[in-house]
Amino acid sequence: MNEFLSAHIGTVGAFVGILLGTSIVAYIMDGVSKRFIEKATKLIKGDPIHYHFLRHFLSGLIYVIGISWAISAVPSLKAIATSILGAAGILAIAIGLASQNALSNIVSGIFIVIFKPFSINDRLRIRDNTLSGVVEDITLRHTVIRDFENRRIIIPNSVINQEIIINADFGDDKICKWFEIAVDTQTNIDLAKDILCEEALKHPLRVDNRKPEDIEKGKPEITVKVLRVDEYGIRLRAWIWAKDSTDAFTISCDMYESVKKRFDVAGISVPQVPKLKVPGTEEL
Incomplete structure (x- = not known):
């Protein structure tokens, strides 16, 4: 020995x-x-x-x-x-299959780097919006996405390379945020629209996305439209531009709070969802 x-x-x-x-x-x-x-x-x-x-x-x-x-x-x-x-022929076949899968991920990673459907720190949504987060890293085998609960989503490059991706930061970072809210059918529509427009214009994170010719023509910076009127009330939508998706989210949250306070002062109420009555439960 x-x-x-x-x-x-x-x-x-x-x-x-x-x-x-x-x-x-x-x-x-x-x-x-x-x-x-x-x-x-x-x-x-x-x-x-x-x-x-x-x-x-x-x-x-x-x-x-x-x-x-x-x-x-x-x-x-x-x-x-x-x-x-x-x-060992069987071992060679197994290694070959494993190498094929690994090579597929490497090649897909190279394609991602070359064509750049997304980059580090981009905000992505995939799998029919069921997965979303920020790209944290791209390795030889997989892409790491950090979701908004600070969890890591590990996706093989060959898989994400074939996905339909919604990239909020691709090309132009600016976001047109749709701010929607419903009001009661008895509401003065013009007053409600004015409140939405005023609150949007007061927000410091908004971005004026108008072209010079639009400003000369007097096109308003904030547009508010009535989407529909039904038994659930009058649904209004305001189009608000923001620098990026983070600012757009902040604007949306702040708008809901400020608009609700203005509605309370103006006596505007949001519609109550009709309750479904089940026969035999009236006394419950």
Whole structure:
């Protein structure tokens, strides 16, 4: 036993040392590239998607080179690995299928980086709006989305590459927010519309999206229309532009509060939803 250890101590040490060195180099490279991405993004105000993908690609390449080097440093391990891979046809097929899936994710990731249907920090909605959040990272295998409850959604690149995506930040970040509210059918429509318009114009986060020629023609900055009138009341909609989806959400929340307070002062009530009466339950 001692003779065996003495004969192979150098080989084992080289194997362990290479693996340990690979992990250290990959860790250092990942940290350096991460800091570089942060500084480069702030300096040039560019899209960090290319840097993130390159960062993960370099880390993966370092591990592949390191593991291959470690195996080649052990002649017996190299021979065993070669014979197993050469003789096990079933294993080769399984590895081939797994590699095909992995390659599909890598290729899809490359397409995402090249064509950029979305970028880091973009707000996405997918799967018929059932999944939504902010793109946090794009790796060789998957895309990481942080939802609005601070959970991480991990989606393989090959899957998200085939999804229909709603990107709130693609091209132009500006958002036209639809603010809708219903009022009672006895309400003075003109008064309700004026309140919506006044409250929207008072909000500091609104954006005037009119063109110079629209301003010259006297086109109003805020448009309020009646969508429909039915047993549920009169539904009004105001179109309000915001810098991005975050500001649009803030405007919507603030508007509901300020408009409700104005309605209370003006004596405008929101419609009551008709209650369904079930026969035999009148006395309950």
